[in-house]
Amino acid sequence: MESPPKLTFPELFLQLDRRIIYSLVALAVAIPLIWPIGLPIRITPEVQSVFDKIENLPEGSNIMMSADFDPASQPELYPMMKSVLRHIARKKHKVAITVLWPNGPNLVAQCIEEIKLEFPDWKNTEDYVFLGYQVGGTIVIIGVGNSFVDTFPKDFYGSTTSTMPIIKDFSRLGQADYMIMFEAGNSGDWWIVYGTEVHNVEVGGGVTAVVAPQYYPYLQAKQLNGIIGGLKGAAEYEMLMEHPDMAVSAMDSQSMVHALLFVAIVLANLFAFIVAMQKRNTARREK
């Protein structure tokens, strides 16, 4: 029986089993987590804009926050949300938080608890109000534009919103000095169209890397003042806060995976070219 023709190295490489690729990716993620490299993180203007806005607001300003993501996007958006909440607590701004995705509220509640450990004086109903989740999407946005109390008669913890001290001066979206939204999908479009454009509130976005490209047109049109994009954006914000946390620790892994993919794709194309040339030469010789 004839043995199958021996494959050259380029051909072998091109037919690489995907499980080998998965293993290499796993190693590229795991090794820098165990032995960090410490690559420098450069701050981009988009993230700097969001930071500067919150930093330069007078103490006690009103900030609207919407955390529209679920556990799937938690690795990217949770670190940036935590950093921003830390910033807000540090600057003693008032914040009202909503969630448009049904699986999101407990993530926000957990984040609030973690921030309260760092800032024990940060008080519920006085410094922040967590309004929770309400079904409706755009309807909720229109509702908070009119009144927090009407849309959320009770907050996430079951307290009546109308009697809260924070509501006295911050009872609707139009009274916000700034808005920050954390988006894993396209609810950010609704916030811009039905919320901030209508009530003339400046807004910044924290988005996953996958959806970041669709928010860049808003940035260019100045409908967004800045974008914290993906885990890298979260890491930049942590650096600006001088409080490196989860995002910074993941940057080396992200860099390694990207570098691995870069090398793999370049090699694959190079070998594909070599194989094609070899086949062409063989065909020419046979002629």
Add this chain to the structure above:
Amino acid sequence: MQFFRKQFPILLAFVMGMMMFIREFIPAKIAINLYEGFTNWAIVIVGFSALFAILSLLHHHVNKIRRKVPGHGYSIVTIVAFVQMLILGLIFSVRPGTPVGWEYWWLFVPMQATMFATLAFFIASAAFRAFRARTWEALALLVAGLFVMIGRVPIGEFISPYLSDFAGWIMNNPNMAGLRGVALGVALAQIAISVRIIFGIERTYMGGGD
């Protein structure tokens, strides 16, 4: 009866569609109240649809268990998980510190994050398999993609800050131009399909085809 199945939905779609279109240009209170009223009704309908979804889910899995189709064990797990979460949620609520809160944080969150994390592996294998420059356009796309891939992470900035700047330029210029083109085309297509629905030419939503 035929009227309610065939003509009434089309008439309703026309009236509601035109009303919502005209409302957009009327700032008076009556228009705002009308819109709020309809959106409140929409919330009610969405709430009922969630109930319908639960019934549909249970029906599907109970059928699988009854017929003992291969893999019906997973249907048993689904129903048990569903029922226990419902009961515990009703008794203890769903906030952090409750049993459902525990299940959410230690089961649901890791599973969801894991599913999202598999994207990294799938991207790697898809990119390796499919990113081949077979034409000049594909080569241009590939080179741009490689620059963005390496320029948007710290290692790219470490190699050269110009990589990061170039990646930013690609994102802010060609990428945005392409996205805007797609968005414009989609927006116009959506207007056209809306016109078809309002005027009864498109009747897919009725479920009966043409």
Add this chain to the structure above:
Amino acid sequence: MKNNLSQAAIFLLLLFTLSLAGFAQEPVEPSAPGDGSEIEALQGADIVIGLEPAVSEPPAVNVPLPESATLDDLANDNGTGVVLQFPASPGETAELTYTVLIGESAGGPWTPVAEFTADTTWKEDEGHFFPAFYWFEKGRDGKTIHAVPIRNLGENVPLETGKQYFVKLQSALGGTTAEYPEVLSATPRENWFDTSKTNMLILAVLFGATVLYFIARARRDPNLFIRKINGLDAVDEAIGRATEMGKPILYLNGMSTLADLSTLAALNILGRVARRVANYESTLVVPCRDPIVLTVAQEIVKAGYADAGRPDAYNEDNIFFLTEDQFSYAAAVCGIMMRDKPAANFFMGYYYAESLILAETGANTGAIQIAGTDAATQIAFFVTTCDYTLIGEELYAASAYLSREPLVLGSLKGQDMAKLFMMIVIVIGTLLVTFGMHFIKDLFKALG
């Protein structure tokens, strides 16, 4: 006589000298009373000679005020706003602060409702109802008129429609305040047409009319050209392949609800696919994420089978609800793909991050895959993993392409005409804006 003249001269000289001394003196302002004790001391006195030393006051600060101001009903609102407009005060600087006070009567009481520095709160577009009349830029930086919309009486008390309100304007500079001499009044009124959206209405009506025109034209002449869309041509190939292999066809309607037009487009294609699957006597599996989409999908597939003359072959259990959760749905569909190994996968509608998980798993099973989405960020993932991809509006064109119905083809034509118009406007507008002519851009802006 000589003596008289000389005496007169000396007298005049003395007078002149004394008067000069008088001009040289600073005017002495009466000193302000302190605790009132000076006033008590002076009471009862017939002649008071002030012996207090002259106190020099700081020079009076000239606080700029506008030369005119108007208060009008706020245009294009629901009758709960008025707008105060005034031109920039002569000599105003960024240090000048304006305060606007509102009251329900001409005598007050007054509530401050706005405070801003003089370098902010400008009227965006000054007085041009239709800016497109202006061919060249003429001082369009828009920083000459302040416009302050007022929507409440302070403390979130909204203004009432039909009730007269009074407004005062104050300016302050370096601790000194000046007040505009006139108390302005206006009554908020409901507006029945938002004039700032006039251009939008005209464009929408024009576009709708274009679509309807081409639909009417298509009735007369059904042979309208539509370019080849490979993904849609491959639908038959995919169904045929699945039938030959004896494997099912998997069809996904996307992750969005029926309110999303891409879901409607996906359901449209499902109807055509169902009809062809019924003809081929193959199996169609449609797992749904939304319960309302589920009911519509069931009706559509049932109708498709009925139209093909095979109502008996319809199996309702093949169109089922999975879960509304994004990644749970993706995991469940991947499980279906791995177990049932469908020969053809259709991914139509709106997708999020799970798109690659679905498409890559399908690719690993060896299925032929056709995707169609208007989610711009997911198109790249589908292109790399699927055999055919409908990009953006090709998904919406699918119903016209597959059915070749004149009415639907006509609307596609109308849509293309609108796109052509937009392309021409973009090209010409870009050139004009490059040379400083913004009127085309203004055609698409909210009007002032």
